[in-house]
Amino acid sequence: MRQATMTIHLRADRALFRFSGPDAHKLLNDVVTGHIPAAGDGAGEAAAAWALLSPQGKILAEGLAGHAPDGIWLDVHQSVAxxxxxxxxxYRLRAQVVIDDLRETHRVGFAPDATPGLIHHSDRLGPQAIGFRVIAPVEATADWVQSDAAYQSARIAAGIAHQGNDFPANDAFAHDIGLDILDGIDFAKGCYVGQEVVSRMKHRGTARRRPVVVRGVTAPAGTPVLAGEREAGTIGQVVDGMAVAIVRLDRITDPSAVTVGGQPVAINLPTWASYAFGEASAED
Incomplete structure (x- = not known):
């Protein structure tokens, strides 16, 4: 049973769906970018990062996927649910898959530590770990902290961009939010929707936008990031003066000269980044 002292923060902007049935795993692996594990019990194993893409390679939905004994649980932002x-x-067509919409019955939470007694998966994207994704029926969430500020602060500091918080649907490529580095793309599996675009960006080195962490922000989400007088991107959700921005790396040749909303800011690469400021894509 979950200890009374365990702190779980409600992530009210996440919507839950459960995929079950003999073809559930195959359906997901055939459609989304990530490698969905074949098994798991929802007792702390790592969730899989994934994105559902348009045929043009833009992100339509993204989130985590993790097993529990009764199916595979995926969460997405409410705006794209x-x-x-x-x-x-x-996409299910004739596959033997049941897709349950659990928005009315279940909630997603964030916990810094494992939560025995509840479905929970490690929120680990590549080398970057951010506590645990917790899933519970609505009636079991009354004592949760009714704010996700702790989670948002942790993932922003880590440079993790989220759809709905930092960019809208059909706006960013998977590489733009670093899914190729954060284990959100399985480059070894067969075709999935948008796979040709993802593969081309990898092999041609054409990813020109990447996530960065911006500190000292006083402007609202959506404000342009300026490198000198030139716009390089926009900031996402702001928490405690921090935001993730998806920027054109080639336009930031002097990180000390970046401003947001007319104010100087500090801009840094995430610790997991394999890219650098000033980089140009192979097509530039």
């Missing part, structure tokens, strides 16, 4: 549900039912 209806579209995600509709698309996955379309």
């Amino acid at each position: 209806d579209d995600f549900f509709k698309r996955m039912k379309m």
Whole structure:
């Protein structure tokens, strides 16, 4: 049973879906970018990062996927939940898969530590770990902290960009948010929706936008990041003066000369980044 002292923070902007049935694993692996594990019990093993792409390679939905004894649980931002549900039912076709919309019955939470007694998966993206994703029925969440500020602060400091918080649907490529580095793309498996674009960006080195961490922010989300007088990107959700921005690396040749909303800011690469400021893509 979960200890009374365990702190779990409600992530109210996440929507849950459960995929079950003999073809559930195959369906997900055939459609999304990530490598979905074949088994798991929801007792702390790592969740899989993934994205559902348009045929043009833009992110339509993204989140984590993790097993529990009764299926595979995926979470997405509430803003794309209806579209995600509709698309996955379309891709299901005749496969033996049940897709349950759990937005009314279950909630997603964040815990710094493991939560025995509840479904929980390690929120680990490549080398970057951010506590645990917790899943519980609504009635079991009354004592959760009703704010996700702790989670948002942790993932922003780590340079993890989230759809809905930092960029809208059909706006960013998987490489733009670092999924190729954060184990959110399985480059060894067969085709999935948008796979040709992802593969081309990898092999041609054409990824020109990447996530960075911006500190000292006083402007709201959506404010442009300026490198001198030139716009390099925009900031996402702001928490405690920090934000993730998806920027054109080639436009930031002097990180000390970056401003947001007319104010100087500190801009840094995430610790997991394999890219650098000033880099130009192979097509530039």
